Amino acid sequence: MELYELGLKEAADQIKAGKITSVELTKSYLDRIASRNEEMKAYITVCADKALEMAAESDKRVKNGNPRLIEGVPVAIKDLFCTKGVQTTAGSHMLEGFVPPYESTVTENLWNAGAVMLGKTNMDEFAMGSSNETSYFGDVKNPWDKTRTPGGSSGGSATAVADYLCAAATGSDTGGSIRQPAAFTGLVGIKPTYGRCSRFGMVAFASSLDQAGPMARSVEDAALMLRCMAGYDEKDSTSADRPLNDYDEHLAELDVKSLKIGLPEEYFIEGLDPVIKAEIDKALENFKQGGAEIKTVSLPHTKYAVPAYYIIAPAEAASNLSRYDGMRYGLRVEGSNLNDTYCKTRSAGFGEEVKRRIMVGNYTLSSGYYDAYYTKAQKVRALIAEDFNKVFEEVDVIITPTTPTVAFELGGKITDPIAMYLNDVFTTPASLAGLPGISVPVGTVKDGESELPVGMQILAKPFALQTAMQVAYAHEQMTDFKMRSAE
């Protein structure tokens, strides 16, 4: 077994036990990245020197007998977390060359837990996309089939983890950007309750929805990674001032016999690939055998989540992205006057999808349309949240497919925004309601010549992520899904 195949927990244990060093492990990843990243395009920036420096520091700590939670384990960071002194682009030409003078809270927490930074991962531009194809820095390839997308927007992080180019990675999820790529690459991806991870130092897309989370090759690794990222932060006014669970230490505490699972009928609809449904059914059968109660529930406003999301997210994005004016940081293209400089800078710096969403956002926010679109969407958002509240009076978790299809071909949907948006049909409702959700792999299906993973989504009440993790862990013990091995 190669060192890069170790999971987060396993690697941390071996480093702490002195069986391997962080420098050895870090070199193992750096070598693999050097031989594969040009093709896979998982990383935008690889920081080899910094990684080796951090690794040496970790080895010193182990030697001195004071290792931290994930001491010396190399991780990858989605390129929208500001990292002090390391370029942070958010996948955009606009921020090419931007070197933050400060550190995001999520990454600061990871370094304080002993993690080593391998680099910054590729992503859809400003996290706007579901296939990673809107990135300015090239299309990321899915290691299961290199002609396919790893999903998005955290596609670089997904491929980095699934292709063994890091032990675990951070992602961010606004409408499904952790869960969908996790499903497409056979990973465990967690979107915590809104407010669980600090947004301080995260490049903003849609502030009422953006939430950081982990991606890893096992439930335990994802739980441990989240524990190292999350926590209250006074620098984010929406941060939740609640105690943080040591999630990874309570995974096996679920009593399946007393578990109530809700299956929302609106998620098992036309458009859901039947092979995906079959894989989810297999997983549910395992829970049934284990004694769980499974009941059909109804979330009647589900089909309005995607249109509501594509009003709210672009509206917030149009406001958030007004900061890119070419004056204080980022790209600047000189024009004949101030206004012309703004227009030339933004037209050259943003890609097509970002421009489109800014235009849509300004449309729904403009006078005459504000109530018809923006306020209406916020009311529908309230109805969607209320649907969940009602169902959670009866069940502990809700289980759904994560995506309606398996990973699609690169180039397959990029010219049709609506087809791309509909990818988010099962992930946006929980985003709008601020609920925690996990995508776990349930199996693989044949599609043409390829064997591709299928993801199952587990949703829980606000701040009941521990329950969802326990369900994910129980599933992991029962499933026959096997992560693809490194080539």
Place this chain on the structure above:
Amino acid sequence: MSIDIQTVNKLANLSKLEFDDTGKEEVRQKLNKIVEFISQLQEVDTENIEPMASTVHATSTREREDKVTEENHRDEFMANAPQTEMGFFVVPRVVE
């Protein structure tokens, strides 16, 4: 309700973006499809429903003491600026 070129021009101006004629027409067509898609919401009955702007579960907004918590990082913050002079951001001339 369909989006015409005048609306595209207005939105481009609000967004501080510019498109050439081909780009404008493409944006117009795609915006029309998106607007048609999001207009589905009109069929939802939202009578007496309060708009939900945020899912923050806190009951009150936090307050903190009004004191300086950051040191001066002027040089670091200026380092990413496209153009600076004597510690200031330089912008194109705005007064003729």
